[in-house]
Amino acid sequence: MPDASDLPADIEIIKQRKKDGIEIPLQKNVQARATSNYLEHVRLVHNALPEIDYDDIDTSTTFLGHRFSAPIIIDSMTGGTPEATIINGRLGELAEKYGFGMGLGSQRAGLKSSDLAETYSIARKNAPHAFLIANIGGAQLAKGLSIDDARKIVQMVKANAIAVHLNPLQELVQPEGEPRYRGVLKKIAELAKEVQVPVIVKEVGSGISREVAIRLEMAGVSAINVAGAGGTSWAAVEKLRAESARNGPKSHLGDMFWDWGIPTAQSLLEVARSVKIPIIASGGLRSGLEVAKCIVLGASMAAMAYPFLRRASESRESLFAFADTILSELKSSMFLTGSGSIAALRSSRYILTGALAQEVATNEGRQHSR
Ligand SMILES: Cc1cc2nc3c(=O)[nH]c(=O)nc-3n(C[C@H](O)[C@H](O)[C@H](O)COP(=O)(O)O)c2cc1C
Numbered sequence: 001m002p003d004a005s006d007l008p009a010d011i012e013i014i015k016q017r018k019k020d021g022i023e024i025p026l027q028k029n030v031q032a033r034a035t036s037n038y039l040e041h042v043r044l045v046h047n048a049l050p051e052i053d054y055d056d057i058d059t060s061t062t063f064l065g066h067r068f069s070a071p072i073i074i075d076s077m078t079g080g081t082p083e084a085t086i087i088n089g090r091l092g093e094l095a096e097k098y099g100f101g102m103g104l105g106s107q108r109a110g111l112k113s114s115d116l117a118e119t120y121s122i123a124r125k126n127a128p129h130a131f132l133i134a135n136i137g138g139a140q141l142a143k144g145l146s147i148d149d150a151r152k153i154v155q156m157v158k159a160n161a162i163a164v165h166l167n168p169l170q171e172l173v174q175p176e177g178e179p180r181y182r183g184v185l186k187k188i189a190e191l192a193k194e195v196q197v198p199v200i201v202k203e204v205g206s207g208i209s210r211e212v213a214i215r216l217e218m219a220g221v222s223a224i225n226v227a228g229a230g231g232t233s234w235a236a237v238e239k240l241r242a243e244s245a246r247n248g249p250k251s252h253l254g255d256m257f258w259d260w261g262i263p264t265a266q267s268l269l270e271v272a273r274s275v276k277i278p279i280i281a282s283g284g285l286r287s288g289l290e291v292a293k294c295i296v297l298g299a300s301m302a303a304m305a306y307p308f309l310r311r312a313s314e315s316r317e318s319l320f321a322f323a324d325t326i327l328s329e330l331k332s333s334m335f336l337t338g339s340g341s342i343a344a345l346r347s348s349r350y351i352l353t354g355a356l357a358q359e360v361a362t363n364e365g366r367q368h369s370r
Contacts (some may be wrong), residue, residue: 005110010112011112011113014109014112015081015082016081018079018080018081019081021078021105021237022081022236022313024240025232025335026310030087030233030236031232031284032230032231032233032258032284033233033259034258036263037228037231037263037264037278037285037290038230038264038265038356039264039284039290039293041356042293042296042297042352042356043352043353044333044349044350045337045348045351046337047221047337047338047348049338050336050338051338052338052339052340054331054335054342058340058342059327059330059334059342061300063101063131063223064160064198064278068099068101068301070098070099070100070330071300071301071302072100072301072302073096073101073102073131073280073301073345074094074100074102074303075103075227076103076104076105076133076165076202076305077091077105077309078105078108078125078309079109079119079120080105080106080107080109080119080120081109081119085119085122085310087309088104089121089126090126090319091120092100092123092124092127092130095127096127096129096130096233098320099115099130099178099322100130101131101132101301102127102132103122103132103163103268104123104131104135104157105120106110107134107136107156108137110153111152117156120185125370126303132157132160133159133160133161133163134153134156134161134163135164135165136162136164136165137164137167139181139184141164141187142182142187143180143183144183147191149192150162151195151196152196153234153357154196154197159197159218161200161223163200163201164188164200164202165203166180166184166198166208167204167234168206169205169206169261170204172257173239173250173254173257174238175238175343176240185215189200192219192221192222193222198222199221200221200222201223201224202226202280203226203227203267203283205227205233205261205283206229206231206260206261206262207226207227207228207262207263207266207283208226208262208271209270210270210304212272214274214275216275217275218275222277222278223277224271224277224279224280225279225281226238226268226281226282227264227282227283228261228262228263228281228283228284229259229261229263229264229283229284230263231282231284232305235257235258235260236254236333238252239253239258240253264282264283264284264285265294265297265356266356268281268298268299269298273298279299279301280299280301280302281294281297281303282303282304282305285304285307287329288327288330288333289329289332289333291326291330292329292334294344295342296348296350298346318349333345354366
């Protein structure tokens with residue numbers, strides 16, 4: 001007997017949810033409203049004597065054994081609805097042409113039908129050489145998704161890595177959400193041991209704390225994507241969905257926790273100071289200057305979701321023009337800090353100001369007093 005969640009009606013519900021997941025961020029403002037990513041509190045130090053030529057600047061870097069032309073990843077977004085095919089197709093083209101990494105959206109839907117699997121695998125078709133990251137939810141792992149299914153998910157896009165997303169806030173606000181996280185860490189450890197590609201654990205916009213990062217490192221994960229607060233808010237997306245479903249209590253929760261989470265720069269700093277595994281910075285990054293700031297703070301790579309989605313939904317030209325803009329902003333930041341390479345950028349000096357400086361000082365004070 002098929003699992004209840006394999007019924008055709010259930011596939012239709014998943015498709016609709018995936019469609020909402022693209023349309024709401026594109027049509028409504030679901031960005032953070034009362035917090036920022038805190039990167040405005042990071043100042044890079046100007047170098048008046050850079051001693052490099054702009055054209056000689058090398059933005060290439062290595063992450064998890066793969067060479068990238070720049071430390072940039074198109075963060076995990078979509079699949080599982082016909083509307084995603086065009087988006088993933090264009091994002092795949094971008095990743096291939098520009099040497100960026102790319103994450104797919106949660107692929108549980110792709111396990112249910114081969115038609116839906118194609119909404120993801122189009123990315124690999126268009127990006128035969130790019131670093132692609134498969135995606136699955138922590139809540140699904142806790143619920144019993146098998147290692148075999150995880151392998152199928154990797155195989156679906158011939159992925160170079162698999163990301164497990166932790167989205168407790170979204171599960172809490174989502175009208176049909178499953179806020180059940182008991183046993184997730186054990187499942188992640190099992191996955192890290194059994195699956196043939198590196199496991200990346202990511203948030204989706206509320207950030208990773210130092211305590212969580214340490215537990216993840218001990219569980220054997222290969223990298224962490226902090227995906228902090230300050231950008232797309234999944235509490236906001238689910239609040240709007242709850243409103244349409246006339247679910248007052250969920251809509252109220254989404255409103256209350258719209259800006260919940262650890263701002264990206266704060267999350268990045270505390271994770272970078274606590275673990276040795278590489279870090280991807282994400283959550284509200286909107287420019288090449290912000291990418292540069294994240295590298296200086298200790299990230300190996302920087303990722304953006306919504307900015308790529310918006311341009312990919314407009315046109316291929318708009319998407320590629322955006323990539324050119326962020327690359328030129330990144331290179332300019334490197335020139336102005338006298339950094340000829342990503343390694344040099346990583347070791348350049350920064351100054352923390354405002355709320356971020358205060359949070360860091362408070363946290364350090366707390367650690368010393370223990
Ligand atoms: C339309 C959209 C769909 C997303 N779907 C997923 C997903 O399926 N799996 C996942 O791990 N993260 C997902 N995310 C979260 C992003 O990967 C990212 O962590 C978060 O949006 C913060 O980045 P941003 O502020 O640049 O959008 C999604 C984000 C957007 C905008």
